[in-house]
Amino acid sequence: MAAPVAFQLLHANTTYVNARFVKVFTKYVEIGRVAFIAHGKDSGKLCVIIDIVDQNRALVDGPCTGVLRQALNFKRLHLTPFKIKIPHSVKTKIVRKKFDEGEILKKWQETTWAKKIEIKKKRAALSDFDRFKLMRAKQARGRIIRTQVNKLKKEAAKK
Amino acid sequence: MADEKKKKAHSCRNKLLTGGVSRYGRSAMYERTATYKKKWTVVKKEKVKTPAFVEKQIGGDKNGGKRLVRVKRSPRYYPTDELPPRKRSRKKPFCEHKRNLRATITPGTVLILVAGRYKGKRVVFLKQLASGLLLVTGPMKVNGVPMRRINQIYCIASKTKVDISKVELPDRLTDEYFKKKKLRKPKHQEGEIFDEAKEEYTVSDERKEDQLKVDRQLLPIVKAVPHMKGYLQSPFFLSTKQYPHEMAF
DSSP states (O other): HHHHHHHOOTTTEEETTTTTEEEEEOOOTTTEEEEESSSTTTOOOEEEEEOOOOOSSSEEEEEETEEEEEEEEEEGEEEEEEEOOOOOOOHHHHHHEEEEEEEETHHHHHHHHHHHHHHHHHHHHHOHHHHHHHHHHHHHHHHHHHHHHHHHHHHHHHH | HHHHHHSSSOSSOOOOOTTTTTOHHHHHHHTTTTTTTTOEEEEEEOOOOSSEEEEEESTTTSSEEEEESSSSSOSSSSSSSOOOOOOOOOOGGGSSSSOOOOTTTTTTTTEEEESSSSTEEEEEEEEOOOOOOOEEEEHHHHHHHOOOEGGGGGGGEEEOOOOOOOOOOOOOOHHHSSSSOOOOOOOOOOOOEEEESSSOOOOOOEEEEEEHHHHHHHHHHHSSSSTTHHHHSSOOOOOOOOOOOGGGO
């Protein structure tokens, strides 16, 4: 009777998916969590959660990304997979030091999330001429791919 | 006067306050500009005296051969009543209107025509005419748009520009040149009710000549920029999820 036993062993925050125990939440709001500000004046910037004010707000600081130390609502923050080790309510100087040591910005630029944001920005800034050139480039690429696929199909059909 | 020209001119010593009043009155300004120091050299202009009468020769017999004719003719009508002076209207006629041009539209800009016979075409902007309308050309060989006038409100100015500085436009390209000519309707004959053979519009040789002249200069410039010819050839369209207010042109 393996199944009932497995269910009893369920921990908090885990579910059983595809024959595996999977954690439901992996990124937590905690001191040192690097967050992405999604709305407001500083939208698009990274910040570090320094302290929790109450149920809705966190004290946040982003000396390396131009975010002033302030209280932000959690609803504005999207948690990133990055964390730095700081005690609560540290000085901005220490936050800057730990942020640079952890190379958070560099790691952030390498994530797909940050890359997608960049792509969106580039697409929005394309001029009409750029859009035309993009269309032609896509057509040319498609043409190359299609000719190769058709070639392979033909060879496969012959066999 | 000569002193002023030698030194750099001083900025205005007076200031205009709200209400159209100057900060300093006449006497204060006299002192500030040191008008008492200025030496006024008056150059007497020689008055050219024009004769009041001119001798004119007359042909024919027994007329005296010549007459003294006034140079300035005396008026043929003297009004009996003095009319009230006409107020100067601030309404200007169309020819005196101030013409604006969007800052994004400069000679050589590629414009997207959004209305009219050539809507959807991408054309090259040549210059703004005196009436304020924009002179554009396809070039004709590229997309079939001839040299034409359009209003800037029917154009989207793209960021793409072509270098037109070396292109010489013929002088005769004015608003008169492009104005629509009224085609003569044939006069009604007795008994004929319907219009027969209306005069059709034909392109004048002038237009063809000028079009060639301008296009010949433009085509090598267009061909020099990669993809530009294809860009001008293809029409502009919006597809799904493309919202003009969110796009950059």
